[in-house]
Amino acid sequence: MRRLPAGGLIDRSQTLHFTFDGEMMTGHPGDTLASALLAGGRHLVARSLKYHRPRGIMSAGLEEPSAMVTVRDETGSTPNLKVTEVPLREGLQVSSQNALPSLEKDRAAALGLMGKTISAGFYYKTFMWPQGAWHQRFARLIRQAAGHGKVDPSPDPALYDKRRKSCDVLVIGSGPAGLSAAVTAAQSGATVILMEQDHVLGGSLLSSDATLQGLSAQDWAEDAEEALRVLSNVTVMPRTLAFGQYDHGLVQAVETLPEGSSCQAVFWKIRAKRILLAAGAIERPLVFPGNDRPGIMLAGAVRSYIRRFAVAPGRSAVVAVADPQERADTVAALREAGISIAADLPAGARLLATQGKRHLTGLAWRDAQGRKQRTPCDLLAMSAGWMPTAHLFAQMGERLSFSDQTQSLLPPETDGPLRPIGGARAVLDSADCIADGKAAAHQAMAELEMHKHLNLSRPSPAPASAEVFAAGKGKAFVDFQNDVTRDDVALAQREGYRDVELTKRYTTLGMGSDQGKTSWTNGVLEIAALSGREAAEIGHTTYRPPYSPVSLGALVGAGTGMQMTPILRTPFHSGFEKLGCVFQTSGDWLYSRYFPQPGETMAQAIEREARAVRSSLGCVDMSTLGKIDVQGSDALEFLSRLYCNNFAAIKPGRLRYALMLREDGYVFDDGTIACLGAEHFLVTATTANAGSVWRHMQKCAQVEWPELDVSLTDVSDHWASLAIAGPNARKLLEALGPDFEASRQAFPFAAVREGQLDGLPARVFSVSFSGELSYEINVPAGFAEALLARVMERGAEWNITPYGLETLDVLRIEKGHLSVGTEIDGRRTPGDLGMGGMVSKKKDFLGRALLQRPGLQAEGREQLVGLVPEDGSTIIPYAAHLSDSELDAKGCAATIGHLTAAIESPSLGHPIALGFLRDGRNRIGDVLWAHSPVAGASVRVRVTAPCFYDPEGERLHG
Amino acid sequence: MLLIPCPHCGLREESEFTYGGPCRDLPALDGQSDAGTWSQAFHMGKNPRGPLRELWYHSSGCEAWIEVTRDTASHEIIPGGQT
Numbered sequence A: 001m002r003r004l005p006a007g008g009l010i011d012r013s014q015t016l017h018f019t020f021d022g023e024m025m026t027g028h029p030g031d032t033l034a035s036a037l038l039a040g041g042r043h044l045v046a047r048s049l050k051y052h053r054p055r056g057i058m059s060a061g062l063e064e065p066s067a068m069v070t071v072r073d074e075t076g077s078t079p080n081l082k083v084t085e086v087p088l089r090e091g092l093q094v095s096s097q098n099a100l101p102s103l104e105k106d107r108a109a110a111l112g113l114m115g116k117t118i119s120a121g122f123y124y125k126t127f128m129w130p131q132g133a134w135h136q137r138f139a140r141l142i143r144q145a146a147g148h149g150k151v152d153p154s155p156d157p158a159l160y161d162k163r164r165k166s167c168d169v170l171v172i173g174s175g176p177a178g179l180s181a182a183v184t185a186a187q188s189g190a191t192v193i194l195m196e197q198d199h200v201l202g203g204s205l206l207s208s209d210a211t212l213q214g215l216s217a218q219d220w221a222e223d224a225e226e227a228l229r230v231l232s233n234v235t236v237m238p239r240t241l242a243f244g245q246y247d248h249g250l251v252q253a254v255e256t257l258p259e260g261s262s263c264q265a266v267f268w269k270i271r272a273k274r275i276l277l278a279a280g281a282i283e284r285p286l287v288f289p290g291n292d293r294p295g296i297m298l299a300g301a302v303r304s305y306i307r308r309f310a311v312a313p314g315r316s317a318v319v320a321v322a323d324p325q326e327r328a329d330t331v332a333a334l335r336e337a338g339i340s341i342a343a344d345l346p347a348g349a350r351l352l353a354t355q356g357k358r359h360l361t362g363l364a365w366r367d368a369q370g371r372k373q374r375t376p377c378d379l380l381a382m383s384a385g386w387m388p389t390a391h392l393f394a395q396m397g398e399r400l401s402f403s404d405q406t407q408s409l410l411p412p413e414t415d416g417p418l419r420p421i422g423g424a425r426a427v428l429d430s431a432d433c434i435a436d437g438k439a440a441a442h443q444a445m446a447e448l449e450m451h452k453h454l455n456l457s458r459p460s461p462a463p464a465s466a467e468v469f470a471a472g473k474g475k476a477f478v479d480f481q482n483d484v485t486r487d488d489v490a491l492a493q494r495e496g497y498r499d500v501e502l503t504k505r506y507t508t509l510g511m512g513s514d515q516g517k518t519s520w521t522n523g524v525l526e527i528a529a530l531s532g533r534e535a536a537e538i539g540h541t542t543y544r545p546p547y548s549p550v551s552l553g554a555l556v557g558a559g560t561g562m563q564m565t566p567i568l569r570t571p572f573h574s575g576f577e578k579l580g581c582v583f584q585t586s587g588d589w590l591y592s593r594y595f596p597q598p599g600e601t602m603a604q605a606i607e608r609e610a611r612a613v614r615s616s617l618g619c620v621d622m623s624t625l626g627k628i629d630v631q632g633s634d635a636l637e638f639l640s641r642l643y644c645n646n647f648a649a650i651k652p653g654r655l656r657y658a659l660m661l662r663e664d665g666y667v668f669d670d671g672t673i674a675c676l677g678a679e680h681f682l683v684t685a686t687t688a689n690a691g692s693v694w695r696h697m698q699k700c701a702q703v704e705w706p707e708l709d710v711s712l713t714d715v716s717d718h719w720a721s722l723a724i725a726g727p728n729a730r731k732l733l734e735a736l737g738p739d740f741e742a743s744r745q746a747f748p749f750a751a752v753r754e755g756q757l758d759g760l761p762a763r764v765f766s767v768s769f770s771g772e773l774s775y776e777i778n779v780p781a782g783f784a785e786a787l788l789a790r791v792m793e794r795g796a797e798w799n800i801t802p803y804g805l806e807t808l809d810v811l812r813i814e815k816g817h818l819s820v821g822t823e824i825d826g827r828r829t830p831g832d833l834g835m836g837g838m839v840s841k842k843k844d845f846l847g848r849a850l851l852q853r854p855g856l857q858a859e860g861r862e863q864l865v866g867l868v869p870e871d872g873s874t875i876i877p878y879a880a881h882l883s884d885s886e887l888d889a890k891g892c893a894a895t896i897g898h899l900t901a902a903i904e905s906p907s908l909g910h911p912i913a914l915g916f917l918r919d920g921r922n923r924i925g926d927v928l929w930a931h932s933p934v935a936g937a938s939v940r941v942r943v944t945a946p947c948f949y950d951p952e953g954e955r956l957h958g
Numbered sequence B: 001m002l003l004i005p006c007p008h009c010g011l012r013e014e015s016e017f018t019y020g021g022p023c024r025d026l027p028a029l030d031g032q033s034d035a036g037t038w039s040q041a042f043h044m045g046k047n048p049r050g051p052l053r054e055l056w057y058h059s060s061g062c063e064a065w066i067e068v069t070r071d072t073a074s075h076e077i078i079p080g081g082q083t
């Protein structure tokens, strides 16, 4: 065991069990998977992406490029988790990824299968030439061997949620800078949120042996946390990863809840006036041959495993740390853990190669005098320096600039809401970080006018060590996750892919799920060295959220299944349920589809419902139509500008069909305008456009024509609307006992009556979508069930048949009536729809001018037509294309139009279809082909007028 | 995700609004203007990099159409906006 007998922030009184590739292992509360694996002596946990090289645990944080595993718990399995980010829990089943067939014996690695084939630019080259090489030779091989973990396809039973919060100051990160900033801001009275990705606060202090203000680093962190916990204006959020910065001070974060919580994770949207980014810094690996072997770790990670987790990650260590102070600290930590120092490499040493099959066994190096050394070791602690974690800063498009002084990409000074502090701006010393956090918090408070200006000076970024190491020739990894070597970067430069964006894509440097956290600065330095340019000129690629991968479950929150969108039900819903209705979703609505009788199929039900309407009586729900109440002395003028047809002479009690155009002259929507009084109208919008027509009308009233005296009210939800349709509709209306006269003369087609209907307050509109005599009975929504009961009871005499969306569609297609989305598809003029004659020449209206554009007035545009099979019986395939010719040998034919609807008409007894056909009205009587390669059918069809049933409209009057 | 100042409701989340496009000075509906005039006003927006007067509809709020001047490069909302 590598667990140290004392020390560390772990609870030795409890033992947790987990498995790794089936092998039982243990750890303690406070461990991560990484520290527990290392405590069990396991370094080798993964095989690399391309070359299947053995990989171990290199870091102790989110920057870990290699050590990714699949973790199974009670909610299923999650792939690609970094062992450094998973807190240890009882019963976790951990398995390695990308190993063929196992970690220890990997066939792909043994054969060197990938090594010879996949150099930089491999994909580009194979896709280009030789032709077919990718598909024939490489695709299956690579897809099998490359890649990470597999997604668990079973449903995720865990619960997730989304929440919002706002504050004056958001502090991201709880190291010395973050804690100091949070305490300063909170004690000055600001509302503060402190986020920490880890499950404990302290950041780098947790593995530091520094003395701060007379306290140990851990005690200082504890005291700062205590100071925050007692304040009511502070929210401390551990286990919360801030992964993205967005406009106007928005930060998005995912909080993982502790074991045993009912909810697995919460997706947070935090609005903050100031954001202090105290995300620290990431240690930069050394680039030298064989630098990827298990046992080679970042020096800071070594100290962290020793001091925080009480794990000795080796027995005999080589120290290769550039900064003298950090080097001394690392040596001290290794000694604390009883690890012998095999070599402490002096500045100027050249690292030549490493040995070891599945674990490091030795290092070959040359000292400054050129003497070659072979040092046996099982641990190498390396560091080239530190890189500020300014990702969230850069996500908003601000450029980081490479500083020669720090040898890293630094965030510039900014007056934006997000300010990097501490390690995120290369301030590395803990005491300096405390001062920086305090100064930045005071600055933010002064800007928010919550504190006077103090003008505290801020510590400067720490310069990089002047001492550097050199490297020999060989496979030296720059990007560990994507297996990108120094040679790959060189190849990209030689082949001309010199811009960073090109180098990145050509080599895949920085394109892994770690987004190049450990590799990008080394990549910049490599490009600079190879090209002879200054590192500052190289720049960097785009930083994008998320900073570190977050689970899709958390982003989705509770919005799955029935919770995905709100479901709208009409006021007749429960009444229809009792009638055996089958419902379907239509937009946000759950709408009646058909009403099967016992043993009936849907097709049989539709045929029965349609026949009933045509021969006697049916009823259908029309409540989903938009209903807009328009009042005011300019109400008629307002509507006249909105609709293209002329209805200036409309009288109270009458209604008109009306067509609304968009500003650009295309048809937007159709509906009816009912005149309820000289200054009072009720207009309808189609179900699909109910929202957009309302929005459009509001815009016209508020923005375009504020001078008009008009007020609009959306009354769509106030009214339940049931249409009764069929030759017996008037008899039923009279049987319902209206307090107004309902005779053909007194209540003609296209009229509206208000009154009482069997004791219910009602508005009745004589309009028809089915083509039959029809009344749309509107009652206040609360009376829907009462109305339905009366209609079903009184209508029984005529065998009233409720019908749904399917029959509604069949009946309207037989009549050639338009439907939004199919015929009104945003590309049609009134003329295309056969309604050119409706367009008023006597008034101006929205869309008039642009409808006059030559293209919209051209001869031969696609026009709405009807189609019937030439043989009178063959079914016309839905969504077929129209053509003058047969399909040629290649299965092609020039299209001259397409179908919008195709049914077998119960009323006519043969198939019919609607469609758009080039110059269609001049082609009535012609015989064409309707081709559907999808249905594998081609049918000869004859062009007709779009109205198949009762073209004179006599049935409307009863 | 912007914070948009609604004169009725105060600073509100962008998700409460529907974008209404740039402000356009459309010709009057007096029967005088032709397709060319309309096309110029309707289709030929300036699309500036910088301040832009635009319309937002507070759909999940007070249902007012409001004018907002937004810098298209920085997303800064310019109070009392001028272009």
Ligand SMILES: [Zn+2]
Residues within 6 Å of the ligand: B006, B007, B008, B009, B010, B058, B061, B062, B063, B064
């Ligand atoms: Zn508002």
